[in-house]
Amino acid sequence: MAFHLKPKEERFFSLLDQHATLSYEAAELLSQAINGEVAKETALEKIDALADQADALVMETMKRLQKTFITPMDREDIQQLIDQLDAAIDNISEIMDKMCMYQVGEATDGAKKMATITAKAMKEIRKSIGYMKDLKKNYLKVEARSKKVLKLEQDCDDLYHEEMANLFKNCKDPIEIIKWKEILQSVEDVTDDCEDLVVTFRRVVLKYA
Numbered sequence: 001m002a003f004h005l006k007p008k009e010e011r012f013f014s015l016l017d018q019h020a021t022l023s024y025e026a027a028e029l030l031s032q033a034i035n036g037e038v039a040k041e042t043a044l045e046k047i048d049a050l051a052d053q054a055d056a057l058v059m060e061t062m063k064r065l066q067k068t069f070i071t072p073m074d075r076e077d078i079q080q081l082i083d084q085l086d087a088a089i090d091n092i093s094e095i096m097d098k099m100c101m102y103q104v105g106e107a108t109d110g111a112k113k114m115a116t117i118t119a120k121a122m123k124e125i126r127k128s129i130g131y132m133k134d135l136k137k138n139y140l141k142v143e144a145r146s147k148k149v150l151k152l153e154q155d156c157d158d159l160y161h162e163e164m165a166n167l168f169k170n171c172k173d174p175i176e177i178i179k180w181k182e183i184l185q186s187v188e189d190v191t192d193d194c195e196d197l198v199v200t201f202r203r204v205v206l207k208y209a
Helices: 006-034 038-069 076-103 109-130 133-170 174-208
Strands: none
Touching: 006 038, 006 076, 006 109, 006 133, 006 174, 038 076, 076 109, 076 174, 109 133, 109 174, 133 174
8 A cells, every 4th residue: 555645745834835924914914004004903903814824724733743644844843933933923913913002103214114124024934934845956045035034134123223212212202112112122023033933944954955
């Protein structure tokens, strides 16, 4: 009797790719909301729906890891990748929730740039996940994307420090300071999540490429 393992193996990559796509879509919605291109409440509703879909993918991944005898990568690597992706989309959802709950006004140019950078970083993460299916062929592409993510993370970090300094210097309302301090920190945290994924990408590449 022949065992057909390939469909099971490919399914894990499909789950990761679907989650990465949802995370990117959420980051793009966050960017649009902060840039005033879509209403905050509309963005929150859509992001929450994306996060729910992402949670379902995490659960399906866990179930398949328990049932599949041979996996394309070590179980802990697959689990870590999807957990890190899920942390990113959860943080994005939390930012959007804070923006609506705090009833924040228009974002500064720096905050808008940070949100745009975050969406760009998640786009690179999504592309990198797409290469995971054939690392021997695509490991150089993964590394190229990883370098872009790290550059974007540094750019966002620099903007974060500039925006925090400007916030305390120019904002006279302590309540607004508290609101935007939390939001800016959370946006920067998402690019940190992307950086964590890059660390995992590089470890996985060393293992399997």
